[in-house]
Amino acid sequence: MTTLRIRFDQFYTWFAIVLIGCLATHSSRADTLSVAVAANVQFAFNDLKEEFKKQTGHDLKGVFNSSGKFVSQIANGAPFDVFMSADMDFPNHLHQQGFSASVPKIYAYGSLVLWTTKNLDLQSWQRLLRSEKIQKIAVANPKTAPYGKETIRALKFYKLDAAIESRLVYAESISQVNQYVHSGVVDLGFTAKSVVVSAEMQGRGLWIELPVDSYTPIAQGVIVLKHGLENAPQASQQFYDFLSSAKAKAILQKNGYAVP
Template sequence: MSKTGHAFYFVIAVVLMTTLGCSQPKPQTLTIAAAANVQYALDSLISIFEQETGTGCEVVVSSSGKLTAQISKGAPYDIFLSADMKYPELLYGEGLLKNKPVVYARGSLVLWGPSMSDSADLWQLLSSDEIRKIAIANPKIAPYGIGAMEVLTSMNLLDGVEEKLIYGESIAQTNHFMTSGATGLGFTAKSVVMTPQMRNVGKWVEVNTAYYTPIDQGMAIINHEGYELPSAQAFYDFMRSSRAQSILNYFGYQTDF
């Protein structure tokens, strides 16, 4: 056979191998945009989901407001786990979500400090002259920050402590302010203080829900024009399963509502 013939069959072989290779199913990677409060529980949730489905997961953590802005601009996320329902409902109104958002868990707000008694009074803690700085998440973009501001307003403390407030861009940054010693107290999610890393660090008091609006965590599948990801629906269904709910309960979330 001539060299030209050999070259021709070599090209055909490469084309066939490439075509066959492209036709083989490739493992899917799911990209999850998650509010900072749920990142700790999400580690455990994703570990089980990946083992059961073989689907890899990548997580982008930020404040709900920032993630919403990114999704609006076309960020390539597949699932949105918000710290409230307002932001996913905005995206749904813009036609950017595959399904109407649902509440997958309800979060609780706590006040954390390096040391306090188990019977500590919330009002006395916040109004104490010994407390120079109080950390909260930025209420403009973080639902747990909105909750903290509602608490201070409900307790008629906002005017007295407003100059003490230090704003984190998310619960994650707020936690850093608290644990680094930059503040005397801080409002954070109960899911944070329930992590193994924080269970024996400092003290915390759960805030009575009479002082703030329940923090309903929203979940939705992001709409991709022209195609669907079965793994996104699978994760959505998994998050509503009893197994996922038991993990969320362990991290201080309510699921029986």
Template sequence: MKSGKVALFVVVFSLSGMSQSWAQREKPILVAAASDLKFALDSLIAAYSSEHSASIEPIYGSSGKLYEQVSNGAPFHLYMSADIRYPELLAENGFAASAIYRYGVGRLVLWSKRRDLDRLGMDAFKQDWVKKIAIANPDHAPYGKRAVETLTYYQLYGDLRDKMVLGENISQAAQFASSGAADLGLIALSLAVAPAMKKFNRSHYLIPEESHSPLIQGAVITRYGADSDIAAAFMAYLQTEKAIAIFREFGFSQPTD
């Protein structure tokens, strides 16, 4: 091979290697996240990305469905659940690669596009105009499960069961309420205070915490993400004061015990 061709081969090979290395370096880490985190996590990622070159892609869904995917080997680097029990199960079954971080406590609220609810409170369920009530599917969505607990606590579940419209996750339940497909929605506070809902200028009613089990939420690095420096760095960022302030902005308080 002539020297010119050798040089050309070396350059092409080097560029190819650089391209592959760059692609690997830029490949995003995937975060399986509860859908109540939609606006909070988007804000967290934007804040983190403004200071770091890492690429982070959230995949939103119900905590239970995402738990099943992680358990079956889905390529998620982090898992952020609306119910800490799911990360605990991952750890118990060998699918977690870090300690569990309790990033916040979620709150359930009653919201309607049709009425302000701060004064009506639980009496809203007794209004004649209420024909459909949106909740997340309680079989796999923590907010849906807490909604059923609340209605049972107030002895309303039996009377209202036929009026319920089930969202695949809490974000879809909020969409049903905001579109008018449901008259009331038992949704996450983190969604009610987000711009997409606040634009309707409707007040919400904060469901008393004693009516349901706590919504302690937790994050964990998955076994798939065990060797990812970016996953470890982002997990550490979630525990900083800056990140905690963003969580608070979207209605997540910090666990006290």
């Protein structure tokens, strides 16, 4: 009887050790987060992804689109864990509708630039836009892309909106604006500073930054979504926190953003 008890105690101890080991392995496993990323962050995201992997072991899978389109997708059940928006309005909307597991916070401030790959003098860019020499000007859809919304605000500020309205080519996102400009389909395009200073685009064409008093500062917000809370809570929170770290801020600044 004593022998049986000893064997049972040994088995119980062995079982407990194995169970604890399994739980520890499960809790420390590397997750792959699905991140809905505003199109203007596309190039910076590669650096953020690399640094986050180095620090935590977790992978990031970025999907890029206009922020407004992501809102519709998330509301319809798209399985994103984290949403990096191009503004604060869309994250706040999702938070108010109960789709987020965190309070929206600002991770970066974006800037607007006018970009061309053609031989154009951008120093007198307002006069240039009014001239007949310019036939097509790319702008992100102001209804779904915050950078497009602020571009229209800047054009109104300089009283250029009516003068060039017939020549505006609306793109679905900043990514599509970049494609139009880079391919020469349009003469110029309004895009994010983060695009033209990226390693991928440096030296390709000419650009000029728009004065910041002509549009509302583009505060970009991040939230953890309910899907992230339910499927990868620890990794989702880590990435949310990571975006406020010194390393992440340095990456964002290198990519043309101001940081909070």
